Amino acid sequence: MDLLDKLRAVEQRGIPFAGLSSLPGRTTIDRVLGPCEVVIQGRPTLMFGSNNYLGLTVHPQVVAAAQRAAAEYGAGTTGSRTANGNLAIHEALEQEFAEWFGKRHAIIFSTGYQANLSLIGGLCGPNDVILIDADSHASIYDATRQTAAQVIGFRHNSAESLRKKLERLPGTDRNRLVVVEGLYSIRGDVAPLADIVEVCRANGAYLMVDEAHSLGTYGAKGLGCSEDQGVLDRVDFVVGTFSKSLAGIGGVCVSDHPELRTLHYLARAYVFTASGSPSNIASVSAALRVARDHPELRERLWSNIRQLRRGLTDIGYAIGAGESPIVPILTGDEARTVALWHELLIAGLYVNVIVPPGCPKDECVLRASCSAAHTPAQIGRALEIFASVGSLVGKAAPLVADR
């Protein structure tokens, strides 16, 4: 088979949608009007598809910090942190994360994706076992593939399935790493971390929790689901990204294990890539302080979540059961989902669309996400658009039972 056939097959998948003015996965944002409003194809559009959970992308302190750092340090670091790319602000940001989490050590990475690659790749080798939730993010799957470790999947959010898989492993070596997410990014459901911690403890496994979507949004201090469920001190490695609540790009791992520091030399996805740019590191540091010092942002976020969920249910949409910043609208059939998504966009509302291969056939989802920066009026307007487009295209009856 020709190498390019694979690419041609992908192009062919898009043919049924070729007539649409905007294609799923190919939407261009021309301008940013505010934390929750953009211009797409010349139209002001409400943004309900961003991970800007605390609305910090345009926060004055965050933007000013980026500007100051670019003026002081220049546009980029032009090197890895193990070479010339280790600025005082990288070290300071690590210190701030460690203090925020009350953990002894923190290490930052150029992306959240690389945080997972670095941690899993640095920890696990040929004689080790990695156990991952079946619904894990692509970065977790990819991270396991670069290792020669044995990889075992367990049923999504099932501590019982994890327990069975761990109990079947021979020996008692502490060579097992369990990887879960705090809040799952497509269906917006939360891991039962207290149960998972117990199972890991009972079976001598280390636990890593990826809090990409829950950092800043869960817990009294905004540290994620581990804090929210009271198990932060029992999680070995907490991973976070900067690309959601912290409005930047990068990743972090915090831990009480001092060995974490050696990832600085060991982790290929850390050593062989340039470090975060000065403006980005400084803006993330400013965002961290805003997230830490303003718990009212989380209160506003949760009030917005309730308004959106109540409104969608009232107008007849089927949504995922768990209350979270991610509101999955269960739309089922692919053609109808894409039509609904497109009409929402034309009417001035952007949400994300999940279709195969991102989900099983007939389990398509429109993924709306909430921000603390959404105003009640913007949510009201979004609901009006959902109502009018839904009655035009069909709200996509709940073909699939919520999982």
Ligand SMILES: Cc1ncc(COP(=O)(O)O)c(C=O)c1O
């Ligand atoms: C659970 C999870 N982990 C890691 C990542 C990767 O983060 P980043 O986009 O910051 O590289 C994502 C991104 O969406 C994610 O959802």
